[in-house]
């Protein structure tokens with residue numbers, strides 16, 4: 142039984158968070174266990190989504206679980222090569238956050254519904270429509286695979302302010 146391991150989450154700004162990630166073409170055990178580790182890391186944070194570049198791996202893999210109701214069973218999802226294949230005209234706005242930008246939030250408007258295609262943990266091709274928080278989360282995580290952060294949707298001044306706060310936080314963390 143492989144042991145799940147918590148991974149270190151990169152904090153913005155980091156060049157690895159700005160890269161376009163490579164598609165996964167062979168679902169190895171190493172990638173499966175990376176997905177398990179990412180879920181563990183996400184639940185521990187706690188968060189509702191995490192993308193591989195956030196743990197320093199530049200591969201197209203995201204994990205998410207947007208079940209927030211107290212006592213509801215968890216619904217962990219791991220998606221390899223996730224792709225938005227259809228979007229609604231209707232939009233919704235959420236106050237988004239990101240585990241790589243701790244304690245900073247900003248309103249982002251995105252399509253309210255998206256259809257996503259991906260390869261699951263068992264190597265099976267899947268397709269599903271997501272709405273509400275799931276739709277926002279899956280789009281936010283897929284953005285990470287293209288080096289895009291939620292703050293890129295904010296006004297430049299707000300983005301710069303958040304980036305400066307994160308630089309300061311990183312300096313404090315480095316000092317220990």
Ligand code: NI
Nearest residue numbers: 238239240241
């Ligand atoms: Ni994020």
